[in-house]
Amino acid sequence: MKELNKTDRLFQKFRITGGFAEYFYEDRGAVCVNNKWGYIDRNGEIAITPEFDAAKIFCENSAAVMKNGKWGWVDNNGKILVDCQYDKVLGFSDSRAAVYKNNKAGVINNFGDLIVPFEFDEIGVFNEGLAPVKKGELWGFINVKGELVIDIKWKRPKILSDMLYYMSFTEGLACVQVAEKWGFINTLGEIVVDTVYDSVYPFSEGLAAVCNNMKFGFIDKSGKEVIPLNLFAGLLFSEGLGGFIGSNMKWGFIDLSGNIVIEPLFDQVHPFGSGIASAKIDGKWGYLDTKGKFLVEPKYDMSFGVFDNVTCAILDGKRQYLTGEGKILFIEP
Numbered sequence: 001m002k003e004l005n006k007t008d009r010l011f012q013k014f015r016i017t018g019g020f021a022e023y024f025y026e027d028r029g030a031v032c033v034n035n036k037w038g039y040i041d042r043n044g045e046i047a048i049t050p051e052f053d054a055a056k057i058f059c060e061n062s063a064a065v066m067k068n069g070k071w072g073w074v075d076n077n078g079k080i081l082v083d084c085q086y087d088k089v090l091g092f093s094d095s096r097a098a099v100y101k102n103n104k105a106g107v108i109n110n111f112g113d114l115i116v117p118f119e120f121d122e123i124g125v126f127n128e129g130l131a132p133v134k135k136g137e138l139w140g141f142i143n144v145k146g147e148l149v150i151d152i153k154w155k156r157p158k159i160l161s162d163m164l165y166y167m168s169f170t171e172g173l174a175c176v177q178v179a180e181k182w183g184f185i186n187t188l189g190e191i192v193v194d195t196v197y198d199s200v201y202p203f204s205e206g207l208a209a210v211c212n213n214m215k216f217g218f219i220d221k222s223g224k225e226v227i228p229l230n231l232f233a234g235l236l237f238s239e240g241l242g243g244f245i246g247s248n249m250k251w252g253f254i255d256l257s258g259n260i261v262i263e264p265l266f267d268q269v270h271p272f273g274s275g276i277a278s279a280k281i282d283g284k285w286g287y288l289d290t291k292g293k294f295l296v297e298p299k300y301d302m303s304f305g306v307f308d309n310v311t312c313a314i315l316d317g318k319r320q321y322l323t324g325e326g327k328i329l330f331i332e333p
Contacts, residue, residue, distance in 0.1 A: 024057075024310035024312065026061065027058075028047060029329075030057065031046075032319070033050040033333060034333070037050055037051075039063070042310070042329070044321065048074065052065040052067055053069070059091040061075060062076075062092055063076075071085075072085060073089075073112075081110075082108070082112040091125070096109060096115070098123035099114075104118035104119065105120045105123040107142075116146035124168050128169045130174075133152065134152075138155065139152060140154065141169075141189075149189075150188075154185075171203040173192065173193070173202075173208075176195065181196055182210075183200065184208070184223075193219065197211060198211050198213070198214075201236060205238070206220060207226060215230055216234040217231060218234060218237075218242070231244045231245060232245035232247070235269070238272045241253040242255075246260075252292075253269070265281065266280055270303065273324075274307070275289060276289060276311075277306065278303035278304070278306065278311065284299050285303035286303075300313040301314050302314035310322070310324070319332045
C-alpha cells in the first residue's frame with residue numbers, strides 16, 4: 001500500500017465511515033453486476049468476482065463485504081480474511097476495525113482477533129492511534145490497545161450525527177462540545193481551542209471550518225481565525241483548496257489564505273483529489289481542474305469525489321468508473 005499523506009488519510013477515513021462503495025482506492029473499485037458486488041482493477045477489468053450482497057472500499061489491503069446479512073473482509077484477490085459474521089463494520093484503519101454484534105461494538109485487529117470486547121454502544125474510526133467510543137449519549141477515546149485514554153464525557157456535533165468520522169482526531173485535534181458550544185481537544189483530552197462556536201469541522205491542512213450565527217470561516221490550530229467568518233458554508237481543505245458558498249449562495253473554492261481561486265458558480269462541489277474536483281451546475285455534474293475549467297463537461301446525474309485519479313458517477317441510472325479526465329473504465333450493466 002502506498003504511503004498516505006494527511007489529506008489522503010482524512011478523506012479515506014471519511015469515506016470508510018460513510019460506508020460508501022463509490023470510491024476507487026488501492027487499485028480496486030466496487031461494482032454491482034446482476035445484483036452482486038465485486039471489484040474491478042484500474043484497467044476496468046473484474047479483479048474480484050461479484051458474489052457479495054454489499055461491499056465497501058479497500059483500505060489497508062482489505063475490504064469489508066457482506067454475505068447473508070453479515071460482514072467480513074476479503075483481500076485484494078478476493079480471499080476471505082475475516083469470516084462474514086458481524087452485523088455492522090467500519091473499515092480497517094491503524095490495523096483496527098470497529099465491529100458490531102447484537103447492537104454492541106467491539107474492535108478487531110487485522111488478523112480478525114477481538115481485542116476490544118462488545119461493550120460500547122458505538123465505536124468510530126481509528127485515526128492517529130485513537131478511536132471515539134460511545135456509552136449512553138457521551139463519547140470518549142480508546143487507543144489501539146483498547147485502553148480508555150480520554151474519559152467518556154463529550155458530546156458529538158449534532159449536524160454531523162450520522163458521521164462517526166467527525167468524532168475522530170485529525171492533525172492532533174478532535175471536535176468537542178461544552179455547554180452547547182464547540183471547540184477542540186488535544187490527544188490528552190485538554191481543550192486547546194475554546195468552545196465558542198456554534199459548530200466546527202475537523203482540521204485539514206492546518207485549518208478547520210467553524211461557524212457562528214450561520215456564518216463560516218476557518219481557524220488554525222491555535223484558534224486564530226485565519227479566514228474571517230463571512231462565508232455561508234465551508235468544506236474541508238484538500239490539495240490547498242476548500243469549497244465555500246459565497247453571497248450568491250453558489251459554491252466555489254478558496255485557497256488557504258482565503259483568496260478566491262474558483263469563483264462561486266456551482267450548485268454543489270466535492271473536494272479536490274488528484275487535482276480534479278466534481279462540480280454541479282444546472283442540475284448536472286462534471287469535473288473541474290484547479291483553475292475552474294471543466295475537464296469533463298457536466299452531464300452526470302450524480303458524481304462522487306475523485307481519488308487516485310478515478311471517480312464514480314451515475315448517468316441514466318447506471319454507475320460508471322472513469323478517470324478524472326473522462327476516460328471510461330467500467331459501466332455497470
